[in-house]
Amino acid sequence: MNYINELKGLLKTNIRDYGMYIALIVIMITFQFLTNGLFMSSRNISNLLDSAGYIAVLAVGVMLVIVIRHIDLSIGFLAGFLGAIAAILLMQYGLPVYIVIPIILVLGICAGGITGFLVAKVGIPAFVATLAGWLIYRGAILLATEKTGTIIVDNDAFNAIGNGYIPSIAEVGGLHLLSLIIGALGIIFYIYSAISNRKNKIKYEFEVVSKPIFVLQLLFVSAIMAYITWLLAGYNGFSWTVIIILLVVFVYHFITTKTVVGRHIYAVGSNPEAAHLTGINVSKITFLVFGSMGMLSALSGILFTARLQSATTTAGTLFELDAIAAAFVGGVSAAGGVGKVTGAVIGAIVMATLTNGMNLMGVGIAPQYMIRGGVLALAVIFDVMTRKQKA
Amino acid sequence: MSDYILEMNQISKEFTGVKALSNVNFKVERGEIHFLVGENGAGKSTLMKVLSGVYPYGAYSGDIVFNGEVQQFNKISDSVDVGIAIIYQELALFPDLSVYENIFAGNEIQNKGKIDWNKAIVDAKVMLNKVGLKVNPETLIKDLGVGKQQLIEIAKALSKEVKLLILDEPTAALNEDDSENLLQLLLELKKQGITSIMISHKLKEVIAIADKATVIRDGETICTLNSSKGEITEANIIRNMVGREIEDIYPKRPKKQLGENVLELTNWTAYDPKLGRNVAANVNMHVKQGEIVGIAGLMGSGRTELALSIFGNAKNYKIQGDLMLEGQLTKFKHTSDAIKAGIAYVTEDRKGDGLFLLQDIKSNISIGNLKELSATGVVDENKEIVIAQGYRESLGIKTPTLLQLVGNLSGGNQQKVSLGKWLFVGPKLLILDEPTRGIDVGAKFEIYSVMNELINKGMSIIMISSELGEVLGMSDRVYVMAEGEIKGELSSEEANQEKIMQLATQ
Missing domain, CATH: 1.20.58 (Methane Monooxygenase Hydroxylase; Chain G, domain 1)
Known part of the structure; x- marks a missing residue:
């Protein structure tokens, strides 16, 4: 009897942390019933996780951006653009995969650094700076694919990142x-x-x-x-995608919870003024977070291009909004200072689960959007309510 | 029989257990200029907030009689409707709107639901004439100086047919000329039959234009002085302002030999480009090793700004003058430079810019010196706990666990966490800005004891405080600031309440 009370108390005090795990399990079980057992099949779960990959890595990055009270809208088309560059380097310049991937990641860091510079040093609001980036990278994709249209990537090693599986031995x-x-x-x-x-x-x-x-x-x-x-x-x-997600989660979880840099990021997000008066270099942290965002955008672009085995002219459309939605479903606070890496990834999986489950059920695209919107609103309402309760 | 425009009878107001006002009686005759004076936190602003309806009827006890009728203001607009206008120190103007739009903001001249801008401009000119301001009504507010903005606020009040004008420290941010203009204007308005209540810390203003002055101390009215009876003199006002007994709540520390200069400022001037004026001007001061130096002064006298300009120029002022740290000429680019050099600043507003309220106690204590806890960039959480536990014990932070969120602690315990955070950084010079504001007496005593201990260990402290008792009880030496300047330096032997007040109200 005591244990049940303890369990109840535990649930009550940690409801914010446990909430989305419970939600995910409930959603999965619901789909399992509604699809007559199709949903939890090996093949479908494997497919689901792969399809969540490129949003999940973006969600981790944008979660940190939101934690330091900024936003990044440019990440979708940046991912698309860098994916196209990867395809061009592979197919038109014939560079090997192990050279292309580092190049793309470094380009991503540079792109993020530019955003960071505009926000931290020039003082442009992140919303505007990254909206400009949104337009520029969108144009850049079109420019990159202007002559060729969709670039088919015919490189097995590269495509394996999005479609392949680790060897079974x-x-x-x-x-x-x-x-x-x-x-x-x-x-x-x-x-x-x-x-x-x-x-x-x-x-x-x-x-x-x-x-x-x-x-x-x-x-x-x-x-x-x-x-x-x-x-x-x-x-x-x-799949290689799952391995990459796990790696990203592991590294980012470690950085955010165990290192000095992680502590400084949350300090800046939780009270930038106090962080400055504590001797933390707020612009350096801003730089760093946008730089990491750029790198994860590049990774997302690689995952997506590999998954489609091609770079399309519309790659990256609406990724940013899916990633931001995932971060919020995963419990990041719009007021800054609060958010977890694991939360962002679970948020991305929740959103992918909804899409996947509804697709299996043959739900039309129109209600799909509405239901996902509703879930996002519910997640944030839940977040706000539980926070009020604590205060 | 006097003709009172306003009578406030037996006004009491409590903030969760703290009495801010108790049985205050305040009477203002029609057509006079009446000053409210008192130390910071005496209850002047609270009283005016009761009068203007910021605290609605029922949130206080007592009666407000205005123009012979008992009033029950539920919101600010109720007091505006009967002709009371209050102008706060922080002006409530829209910087990107024009003068005439501001004058009629919230009170627009309408014709069948459409704003009649032409009439607004014409009327605005009339109001501007009344306050003696010659500006084009289409000028934007942000293009005017603070002094003129103040006059626009008054013009705005006049447009609402104000009968009682309340000004909360209107001259605090003004220079000499603008202040003089404002005082002249009040005399002019008095001739037009407008009654004014003015809160001010500058006693020469009180002496210059007041008909009466009511002194408030610790939430009670002490006396009302009448200029026609010759009662309004500097000595008289100051005596009534400070007359409090200083309780012996300050732990003694033995007199000891002071060391070399830790900090020395020469002709230190900090210009704030945002405000467009010097927040600290020509400051010459020094702090010796092992010394507690008090900086007294009233709110807005530039004490915090001076501290921030020393602490790595945290607000990006334009700085002139020299800062010597232990005899070395030093320049700081960032707060982190100052911290490295051994200066720590415990902020006045611990919730606003001191602590991370959403984080737990141990993270708040460690955040300033994580380097000490991490050889490789990875925080050693075990060491962190040990350190935090040490400060919890030595400072007496009362909490069930170090994992408690700082936002859930009481004010006194929050202040101790703040202190712990900076002690962990290991500074040579600790700047404490209002170290005991909003803290109960027990916690105050504990913080004073900690200060004495630090001094014994050879640290130096600058203590900024509005509480005269604290300044007198704790400091080896006192600087008094007003209008960004050091107005005087007093040794602990010469310092007393009257002398400090006199310097602070110059």
Whole structure:
């Protein structure tokens, strides 16, 4: 009985953090019923995650931009434009993949740096500066694809980023071995870090959940990780896209939660005036966040181009709004200072799940937009309500 | 029988447990210029907010009788309707609109729902004449100086057929000439039968034009002085303003030998391009090692601005003059330079620009010196907890856990977190700006004790404070500021309330 009360209390105080996970699970189960079991099939989940990839990496970047109280509208067409450049470098100049990808990422950082310069040094509002970028990169895509139209990318190594899967090494009962190993390692890593974190907290006499609840938590999360691994291993295993998302999440999660730079980013977002008076260089942080945004836009462009195996004239259209929506669904606060990397990625997966599920059900495009809009509004309403409750 | 235009009887107002006004009686005769004087926080502005309906009827107790009728103002427009206009120190004009648009803003001359701009311009000229201002009514407000803007505010009030004009520190931001003009205008308006209430810290203004002056201290009316009886003299006003007993809440520290100069400013002038004036002018001051130097002065006297100009020029003023830190001529480009050089500044507005309210206590304490906690850019959270725990104990931060959000702490505990954050940086010179504002007596004592401990360890402190008791109780030496200048320097032996007030109200 005590544990149930504790669980209830835990849910209540952490509802903001848990809210979107619960929402995601509810949405998935609903689709599972509505599509008669089609939704949670190995093939569909694998497809869903791949289709969320290029928005998820953008969402992580734009989440940080929103945390420091700015916005970036240029990221969609920047991704599209850099994807086109990648295609041109691969096909027309015949450069190898391992040279093209670093070039594109560096170009992305430069583009982000320009935005950062305009916002941090010149003092142009980010909305206007990046709206200008939106127009410029849109023109740039058209210019880049003017002569050729859609550029077909005929490079297997590059296309694998968007369509390929990690090698399986060996199959175990029809399941991919390497994927299983990665999944198992992930679960072990999760359990290890959760336990050491808890030990630390106990050592410094911080409040921790009781042991049975903690074990329950471990089992629940491990089970979900195992289930997803099993699902993916049953199809083609982990795709390269999923591996890239996991990598981005891992790196950004680490930077935002463990490093000095991360602390400074949240300080600037939470109170720029106080950050300045604490000796934090606010413009440097602004630069950095926009630079990272540019790099992630480049990565998004690579993922999308590889997935389509071509660079189109309209690539990147509305990516920025999907990414911003994902960040807000993932719990970033418009007032700045609050937002999580994991939240942004989950937000992107929620949005992709809605699209995917409704597509399976044959829902028309018009209601799809409306439902996604409704979910976005609900997520933010939920966010505002729970914050009021706390205050 | 006097003819009172306004009687405020037994006015009391509480802010969650703190009495801001208690049984204040305030009477203003028709056609006089009546000054309200008192220290910062005495309750002058609160009283005027009660009168103008900012605090609606029911939020205070007592009666307001205006023009012989009991009034119940529920909102500001109710007080405007009966002819009361209040002009705040921060002007409420629209900088990008023209003079005539501003004069009639909210009170537009309409003809069948359409604004009659031609009539507005003609009428605006009449109002401008009344306040003796010769500007084209189509000029934009932002192209006028502060002094003229002040007059526009008065013209705006006149256009609403004001009977009682209230001015809250109107001359605080004005230069000598503009102030003189304004005072002349008030005398002119008096002839036209307009009654004025003016809040001011400048006693020479009070002496120059006041018919009466009411002194408020700690939320109570002390006395009303009458100029026709010769009661309005500087000594008389100051005595009534400061007459409070200074309680012995200041922990003693033994007199000790002071060290070398830690900080020395010569002809230090800071020009604020946004305000278009010097916020600190020709400041010469020094702070010795192991010394607490108090900076007294009234609000708006430039104390905070001086501190910010020293602290890495945080507001990007244009600076002239020299800053010597431990005998070395030093220039700071950024707040981080000042911090590296060993200066820390604990802000006056801890919620606004001091703390990160959405973050927990340990992150707030560590944020200024994360380098110390990270060899490779990765924050050592265990070390962070140990450090934060240390300050929690040494400063007596009362909290169930270090993971508590700072926004949920009481004012006193927030101030201790602020202090902890800067102590962790390990400064040589600590600038405390209003270190005990809005804190209860117990927490105040704890903060004073911490200050004494720091001095014992060889730190130097500049303490900016509006509380005279605190300045007198804690400082080794006091500078008094007014209008951006140091008006005087007093040793702890010579300093007393009267002397400080006299310098601060010059």
